[in-house]
Amino acid sequence: MASGAAKRYAQAVFELASEQGAIERWNDDLAILEALAADAELAEFLASPKTSEADKLALIDKALADAQPEARRLGQMLVRRRRLPIISDMVQAYRAAVLERSGVLVANVTTAVALDTAGEKQVRDQLSELFGKEVVLETNVDPALIGGVVVRVGDNLIDGSVANSLRRLHERLAAAN
Numbered sequence: 001m002a003s004g005a006a007k008r009y010a011q012a013v014f015e016l017a018s019e020q021g022a023i024e025r026w027n028d029d030l031a032i033l034e035a036l037a038a039d040a041e042l043a044e045f046l047a048s049p050k051t052s053e054a055d056k057l058a059l060i061d062k063a064l065a066d067a068q069p070e071a072r073r074l075g076q077m078l079v080r081r082r083r084l085p086i087i088s089d090m091v092q093a094y095r096a097a098v099l100e101r102s103g104v105l106v107a108n109v110t111t112a113v114a115l116d117t118a119g120e121k122q123v124r125d126q127l128s129e130l131f132g133k134e135v136v137l138e139t140n141v142d143p144a145l146i147g148g149v150v151v152r153v154g155d156n157l158i159d160g161s162v163a164n165s166l167r168r169l170h171e172r173l174a175a176a177n
Helices: 004-020 022-037 040-047 053-063 069-080 084-101 117-131 162-176
Strands: 105-111 134-141 151-152 156-159
Touching: 004 022, 004 069, 004 084, 022 040, 022 053, 022 069, 040 053, 040 084, 053 069, 053 134, 053 156, 069 084, 084 105, 105 117, 117 151
Parallel strands: 105 134
Antiparallel strands: 105 151, 151 156
16 A cells, blocks of 8 residues: 555646646656666665765666656655655556546455456456446455455455454454453
């Protein structure tokens, strides 16, 4: 789940991109930032306290040389405010806002084991019926759920996991004693 800061940055970028009519261009520029954050060596370089801010800014400027000036300034601001760790969440939140604008919801679905194609289709169809919109799934696996599914769509949380059922049962039994 994206942090509050990542959501705020993504919303600001989305509003700017909408005003400029440059949603796809921003998507491309943000993909460059996301690739920087995903590269282990570059991420370590950018996160290291031994790396000077000037060197970090130079790397961002070089990576975004062909990007919009606003995208370069965003990258620089993320360096100066030490917000580089939120890049991935920010980009996901931006893409979710783009999809939402076109009437598509993004559902973060976590299961104990990976869903096969039929399972994904079943979950997608049920969520589409529930929310009345087309749904795109982002799937995750968390064996701690034991079974079932946890779905997050925006601020809505649907927890149908076995772990949650066991926790609720435990609470009811504890309250009964």
